[in-house]
Amino acid sequence: MPKPQKSASDSLLLQADVLVLGGGPSAAWAAVAAAESGAKVVLADKGYLGTSGATAPSNTGTWCVPPGDNRHAVVERRWQRTGELADPRWMLRCVDTAYRNLLRLSEWGYPFPSEDDGRLYIANLRGPDYMRFMRRRVLLAGVTVLDHHPALELLSDGDAIVGAAGVARQIGQDWRVDANAVVLATGGCAFRERILGASGLTGDGYLMAAEAGASLSGMEFTGKYTLAPYGSSLNKGLPFRWASFHREDGTPIVGPTGEPLRNGIGDREEEVARALIDGPVYARLDQAEPALQGWLRQGQPNCFVPYDRAGIDPFGELFPITLRAEGTVRGTGGIDIVSDDCATGVPGLYVAGDAASREIMTGAVSGGGAVNSSWALASGWWAGKGASTHARRRTGKAFRSAVQSLGQAGLRPASSPRADISAGEVIEAVRNEVTPLDKNFFRTGEGLEKSGERLGSVWRDVRDHLQGEGLDRVRTREAASIAAAGRWSVAAALHRTESRGMHRRSDQPGKSAAFAHRLVITGVDAFRIAGAPERLAELVS
Template sequence: MPKSQKSASDNLHLQADVLVLGGGPSAAWAAVAAAESGARVALADKGYLGTSGATAPSNTGTWCVPPGDNRHAVVERRWQRTGELADQRWMLRCVDTAYRNLLRLSEWGYPFPSEDDGRLYIANLRGPDYMRFMRRRVLLAGVTVLDHHPALELLSDGDAIVGAGGVARQAGHDWRVDAKAVVLATGGCAFRERILGGTGLTGDGYLMAAEAGASLSGMEFTGKYTLAPYGSSLNKGLPFRWASFHREDGSPILGPTGEPLRNGIGDREDEVARALIDGPVYARLDQAEPALQGWLRQGQPNCFVPYDRAGIDPFSDLFRITLRAEGTVRGTGGIDIVSDDCATGVPGLYVAGDAAGREIMTGAVSGGGAVNSSWALASGWWAGKGASTHAKRRAGKAFRGTVQPLGQAGLRPAATPRADIAAGEVIEAVRNEVTPLDKNFFRSGAGLEKSSERLESVWRDVRDHLRGEGADKVRAREAASIAAAGRWSVASALHRTESRGMHRRTDLPGKSPALAHRLIITGVDAFRIEGTPERPAELAS
């Protein structure tokens, strides 16, 4: 028996200036930034602030570029790798704000390691420690933290977003927070791949934002996969920088120059992916010198948990590997940002972290852990400040109008709910189109057309008939979010008739100069795709 049960009459109803949805780093930074501006802040997360998201279980580098003359050159070099879609102005302001927040962490007493000369090394954040530390900072800032309070939908008064509602899944009642501004920091969509953070990262914010009228950007860039021991959750590529790779018969997998592959990350993932489509692949971390082996073990302890528990010595034994799909978590698609304060174009709605489109930061290539981590440090800060400013401007008008809940698919189906349309089957059907290597790592127009047809059929069932009751409300909404994200991704991939970065079209290799711009997708049931629109450079909502 659960210890606490509440009846419907115990429903939670709060008021706040700023409501942050999410429990990862960008949510924490948004909450701290808004509270620092004097806003009353509530943070509602699906899981637990401190363990939720992709960062908490990981050990992540940051893109840490100290101020100085060199900064422009570093950004320029990184931009060269982004498939021409990133924006150097955003990259520069991101490294600037991220650096300041890393210093803030150091001032607050986060236990960074030291370099040999005694200086703190602030360019790396150990996930469990970092997020536990951030939880304390959020609480110290006076934020009301609602753990295990998944949001189901946004609320609108017709002019602006004025809060959100959901279920308190452990207490068993509904919740609603009326707020003058909302920050979506709900993370990316991992399409339920079993990766670190993957269970909760179902793209909920994308669907909520799109229902409110926001656009998404770069949803075709979901072709990032990372190596992991077979069957494990450890989508951490770093140790495979020093590995050899072999087929079932023991023959080595060769790199593009015909030499045996000795580094499986970055562009070399293509060779591993090709081999994995043919059959099982095995690896051994035999390119790591003994000193490096020790640093890897001590510095990346989570990566070694699967080996130790399975009784494998990865430096001498061959072990089976897989490529884990990472959707928009390490992909770059997400909610389109329209101004420097991370506004979405929908009044009162802001976005941070992986919920936001990151093409402006890293274009058509993955930002990996480092860029995404710095992006969370910076975008969380801007979104929190932006939401707080919006809340102040709206003070007189807040909480007066009639409030409409905006949730549709998975929550309020268009036709009669049907018990035979189940969340788990919807997710499996979507996964079948957007995770297999031969459909999504290597794409083709014909394959995408077929996937699109199947996803349209899945979507019609979701739109018209999917609904969960009680605890299954969240599951139904997650399935609807995954279905929407899959559909947007395949539609955008069909629209991008070229190859660029992680979008690899076998039928259209090579970049097309005419497509050196972002693709913006707008609408839920009926949607349209456009090239990057011209827009004013600076415009607050």
């Protein structure tokens, strides 16, 4: 275990081979993988490893495809649904590594349930139990875990990333970890929507990576929303698979065939979204048979907490619902991966989980819980291994004196700081452009252009004037990250003049062959968007 040292400035200084930033499943798997390769690993999280992230409060399926001849067919079928942007090779290697790690969990003794025939059912992970279990595995692997240590910025020696710095928010002390490689497992950006896990999911890793020179992809795919009881944090669609939906006056909401909706998830979210733009919408889980009601209650207990506490019987009475924006969490955008070990193209910087673009896995459609969960199991593993291999190659080179701190917006404003620009107002201004259903679920070129102008103005204020001191730096950096992510998302959505998957342009309905490729964004302040047709997968026949 690395020994903490106090520097002259009274900040915590650690040295490691691999530094993992984040506290969700991909961070945990990256830390375990790096430690198993013999690396000295430090994991620093904004929150608490075990409760941080979107997985811990949830109950998530995995994309669990056992080995065998059927695997190619399963991947091929899923690929058909990705809007032609996913890469079957990545999908195949992901299901393979995720399956191995699910077996690893079972060997380690994770308490999986059994199927009716007695076989272990490893295709589902209960969030609180899974993440608590992973915390123990991370500690058993000898990793130094720093909870409540948000990272503020990456450190570079001019050639490579050599660590990160931040603040220990419960003790008010700065920290720095010098490392030969860094894994960003900081999650997606939920744009401060009040959904499970979102308090930490502010896109911090995107901004840190972009400042270091990494690119992003899939940022236009932020049009995923999930049903929730009105005002609640429970963005879990599954129970709405067996629901009917009604307007204020009691008329049922109908699907594309004119029949009343009996299933509100997947593509049918669109009808509910239309109705919600018009006015309040109510649902009732009246399509669930009594046996299923019991399984839902017992299997998805978090989904029933809001009803039970509000005194609602969701199977028998109508209750108001909402669609919660999920940004890049259930969207697909994130840091672009350039090689099989989850490298970002910036030497020493690796990425895993929702911090990475999942476009190669799930294209223009949401990775929901299952694909994203398997992606965390696999990408965490690869990034941890990749980072430790890089660290080994660099041994002896690291810890140079000439270390640059890369953080800009929200930390070191380009002009004079202004007290009238607050993190909270910045976030509210970004939310106004990227969360309303009539701006972001259904998009138009005109609307996106206006949003882009407003976000450009917000961004200039952030870049030039937003600054925090002490612990406030966490909030100003979060605001800067959210502003950057919103700006990238709107710009990419404007660039993609077609509709594909969760990117719905009312003015450009239908897919265009000219956009059957990913969009890669490079740069923070002045950024460029480039198509990446050359990176398109070799398609499975």
